[in-house]
Amino acid sequence: MALHKIFRAVIMGPPGSGKGTVSARITKTFGLKHLSSGDILRANINAKTELGLLMKSCIDQGQLVPDDVMSRLILSDLRALDQSSWLLDGFPRTVSQADALDKAYSVDTVINLNVPFQTIKQRLTSRWTHLPSGRVYNVDFNPPKVPGLDDVTGEPLVQRDDDTPETVTRRLKAYETQTDDCKNVFPYRSKGVLQSFSGTETNKIWPHIEAFLHSKLSSVDEKCEDL
């Protein structure tokens, strides 16, 4: 689908709810640029930047990195995408981050994935990641064609240091208290742009998200053509 107006979307949900998996499908179908806060942080760690080294211990302990650091990082990357439609994955995660984004951009839609924590725990301990691209695999759900290797580049897959059972528990707790419990204070429900999708299987949730975005994007385009 060709987009005429700039469309800005956010995808939220607990760790392991399928944000990366759904984002890949959204970018493939609708051509939005994908920006993932976790991928950006891991690229900094991998490149051994000062910021990456400082943030690594927070991430490995399953804690959120400080709001000011995260907001500055994401907003500066978004500035480079000013003329593009984008999908922001993993940001905002706190009220302060949501306020910082709201001051800079008006978000057209927020997709919220609602997946039970019990489902997530099993998924994350069997997640394999291609760090340079952020592509994710799963031994049961979407295994790579060759075990241990990325389908596109043939490079090795790794298990993230924070995908251990103990750290996953801490990340889910952080999500509950810092994101989920505060969701009503984020500026999205009151603005009528928050849309939740619930379930335990991405393949069942995806057709609903796809249909929702098709209708959302065509109404945005119609409004644009009316101007």
Ligand SMILES: Nc1nc2c(ncn2[C@@H]2O[C@H](COP(=O)(O)OP(=O)(O)O)[C@@H](O)[C@H]2O)c(=O)[nH]1
């Ligand atoms: N079993 C199963 N695994 C899934 C499903 N959807 C995604 N996954 C896997 O669950 C893990 C977490 O998904 P991901 O998209 O990385 O979630 P994120 O942490 O919210 O970005 C990855 O290993 C995915 O391949 C599903 O419906 N069933």
Ligand SMILES: Nc1ncnc2c1ncn2[C@@H]1O[C@H](COP(=O)(O)OP(=O)(O)O)[C@@H](O)[C@H]1O
């Ligand atoms: N918006 C954010 N605010 C603070 N910390 C973040 C944010 N996004 C990512 N992080 C840090 O990076 C880690 C991994 O994030 P992410 O890759 O988005 O995890 P997941 O895909 O499992 O939800 C988080 O546990 C946290 O430490």
